Amino acid sequence: MPEPAAGVIHDIGYQRYQGPRLGRGYAVRSLFTHSLRTAYGLGRSPKAKIFPWLVVGIVGTVAVVAIAVRAATGQVAVSYLALPDAVFPLLILFGAIIGPELFSRDLHSGVLPLYFSRPLRRSDYVLAKLAGLLSALWLLLAAPQFAMFLGAVFAVNGWSEVWDELGDFAQGLANAAIHAAVVGALALLISSLLRRRAVAAPLVVAAFLVTLPVVGLLQALGSEAVQQIAGLFSPGTLVLGVRAWLFGEPELPDYGGFEPLYGAVALGLVAACVGLALLRYRRVSA
Amino acid sequence: MRPVERPAYRDRVSLIATEALTMRYGGRVTALDELTVQVEPGVVGLVGANGAGKSTLIKILLGLLPPTSGTVRVLDLDPFRDGEQVRARVGYMPEHDCLPPDLIAAELVTHLARISGLPRTAARERASETLRHVGLYEERYRQVGGYSTGMRQRVKLAQALVHDPDLLLLDEPTNGLDPAGREAMLELIHRIGTEFGISIVVCSHLLGEVERICDGLVAIDAGKLLRADRISSMTGATGVLVVEVDEGVDELAEALAGLSPRRDGAALLVPVAGDDTYDQVLRAVAERDLPLHRLDQRHHRVAELFGAETGER
Numbered sequence: 001m002p003e004p005a006a007g008v009i010h011d012i013g014y015q016r017y018q019g020p021r022l023g024r025g026y027a028v029r030s031l032f033t034h035s036l037r038t039a040y041g042l043g044r045s046p047k048a049k050i051f052p053w054l055v056v057g058i059v060g061t062v063a064v065v066a067i068a069v070r071a072a073t074g075q076v077a078v079s080y081l082a083l084p085d086a087v088f089p090l091l092i093l094f095g096a097i098i099g100p101e102l103f104s105r106d107l108h109s110g111v112l113p114l115y116f117s118r119p120l121r122r123s124d125y126v127l128a129k130l131a132g133l134l135s136a137l138w139l140l141l142a143a144p145q146f147a148m149f150l151g152a153v154f155a156v157n158g159w160s161e162v163w164d165e166l167g168d169f170a171q172g173l174a175n176a177a178i179h180a181a182v183v184g185a186l187a188l189l190i191s192s193l194l195r196r197r198a199v200a201a202p203l204v205v206a207a208f209l210v211t212l213p214v215v216g217l218l219q220a221l222g223s224e225a226v227q228q229i230a231g232l233f234s235p236g237t238l239v240l241g242v243r244a245w246l247f248g249e250p251e252l253p254d255y256g257g258f259e260p261l262y263g264a265v266a267l268g269l270v271a272a273c274v275g276l277a278l279l280r281y282r283r284v285s286a
Numbered sequence: 287m288r289p290v291e292r293p294a295y296r297d298r299v300s301l302i303a304t305e306a307l308t309m310r311y312g313g314r315v316t317a318l319d320e321l322t323v324q325v326e327p328g329v330v331g332l333v334g335a336n337g338a339g340k341s342t343l344i345k346i347l348l349g350l351l352p353p354t355s356g357t358v359r360v361l362d363l364d365p366f367r368d369g370e371q372v373r374a375r376v377g378y379m380p381e382h383d384c385l386p387p388d389l390i391a392a393e394l395v396t397h398l399a400r401i402s403g404l405p406r407t408a409a410r411e412r413a414s415e416t417l418r419h420v421g422l423y424e425e426r427y428r429q430v431g432g433y434s435t436g437m438r439q440r441v442k443l444a445q446a447l448v449h450d451p452d453l454l455l456l457d458e459p460t461n462g463l464d465p466a467g468r469e470a471m472l473e474l475i476h477r478i479g480t481e482f483g484i485s486i487v488v489c490s491h492l493l494g495e496v497e498r499i500c501d502g503l504v505a506i507d508a509g510k511l512l513r514a515d516r517i518s519s520m521t522g523a524t525g526v527l528v529v530e531v532d533e534g535v536d537e538l539a540e541a542l543a544g545l546s547p548r549r550d551g552a553a554l555l556v557p558v559a560g561d562d563t564y565d566q567v568l569r570a571v572a573e574r575d576l577p578l579h580r581l582d583q584r585h586h587r588v589a590e591l592f593g594a595e596t597g598e599r
Binding site: 013014015016017019020021022023024026027030031034043044045048105106109110111112113114115116117118119120121 | 348350369370371373374376377378380382383384385386387388389393397398400401402403404405408412415419429445449450478481482483
């Protein structure tokens with residue numbers, strides 16, 4: 001714009017803001033929405049959109065195939081409950097990218113003082129961003145599940161079957177939430193400790209992968225009881241145990257009555273990760 | 287200058303009031319030591335050397351750190367207990383780089399306006415408005431990462447100003463800027479303080495820089511108050527002449543005893559008492575035929591200037 005025009009604009013002068021000032025709750029909600037949008041690359045550069053939508057595309061394809069198979073054959077190829085485990089590697093990858101995106105990036109750019117000098121509290125910041133992260137992870141699973149549900153509604157006969165389907169769908173959503181919570185909590189803790197996204201992301205993946213051989217070793221060498229609790233030692237097998245405990249599907253491995261332990265460990269893991277992250281942010285300098 | 291519509295609190299109380307404010311880190315490092323100061327509305331410079339306690343004071347004013355002892359009031363509120371209310375009415379520009387490089391300036395400022403409590407539409411409008419006021423308009427839809435240091439400083443200022451605070455806390459706003467950039471930033475701060483009617487506390491380790499745009503000065507050193515006053519009452523006492531002679535320093539010091547000079551290594555520091563201080567010094571040097579090496583007005587260094595004054599009191 002040429003200089004004279006800028007001069008004209010200048011003459012309007014400063015206007016004081018007389019409108020409403022919404023409080024802390026509104027700030028938290030705003031940060032939550034912002035985080036959720038950031039996770040899917042909305043309001044950001046096209047480059048930031050590639051990865052999230054690629055993952056969405058793949059998970060979506062799995063759902064579409066499941067819907068098609070069911071429509072064609074009447075067989076349930078992937079149940080609502082099985083979907084989170086079927087696409088679990090993608091969920092981990094998604095968490096490993098967006099966790100550091102939401103937490104490490106803020107640490108790296110030093111933006112935290114700008115948040116902490118506003119009505120928001122430190123714990124509000126962590127919890128709002130965590131909610132964004134968990135919702136993003138959950139939606140990655142819930143949206144395809146919803147598509148599968150819509151597909152099923154047209155495939156089944158009668159309201160009672162739709163009602164059954166709704167029950168299965170709800171269980172699937174709950175299972176998705178558990179998966180999202182475990183992945184999200186670990187991604188939160190690891191990325192809150194590291195300023196560099198390039199370091200945090202592989203470490204999040206490692207938390208899931210490196211622990212897998214432990215489970216394998218225990219299952220190969222241990223006694224029956226050890227084999228039954230071996231799944232506790234890796235997050236990926238842990239959520240499978242929780243699924244067995246809550247929804248009791250026959251085709252899952254035998255946990256010999258240790259299922260509630262899986263639930264307790266999963267809960268403890270999530271609580272510990274969030275608690276430690278909250279402590280971490282109490283100390284981070286503003 | 288246009289008349290300013292002053293916010294209501296201007297007539298009421300001090301902007302900032304501390305009493306015996308003390309801050310110790312880990313029980314050993316004392317960042318603030320029994321600091322008692324009142325800051326009146328207007329543009330106030332908070333000056334002190336690096337590590338004098340300026341940033342600690344700012345964090346206490348924002349309610350981000352609880353003081354070890356003493357009391358503090360900001361806009362007549364306790365910043366630690368009523369932190370949210372204080373932070374809703376205060377804008378803070380940090381010293382260090384704090385902008386995510388891959389965000390668009392307008393989006394970042396809008397987002398931060400919402401975190402300050404502005405509804406969505408108002409946040410967007412005020413973000414544009416504020417970026418325009420700090421001199422970024424066409425550029426506001428570009429990513430911050432592509433900005434120059436000067437532009438980034440302006441975005442930092444815009445985010446502090448976007449929610450129309452009653453008080454701006456600016457921590458070393460001219461950091462990293464070239465002379466022209468410093469000039470422009472100081473000019474902008476001055477305008478915000480006078481035309482926008484917003485009170486400002488500017489932290490700086492450069493007294494010469496802030497004294498030009500401030501109504502008042504608060505000088506701290508090692509967490510202690512050196513002096514707090516209106517600029518007007520300090521004029522005439524803000525200059526120091528540095529005199530260096532190759533020999534006969536003691537002789538010259540004796541000759542200038544009436545001007546109460548101080549020794550600083552090989553140099554003599556002579557406070558400028560009036561227009562004729564220069565002449566007096568030159569005459570003293572000429573009369574004794576001393577080899578004059580250097581005679582200039584020193585850039586004010588806080589510790590020196592305020593140190594000398596507190597020493598005399």
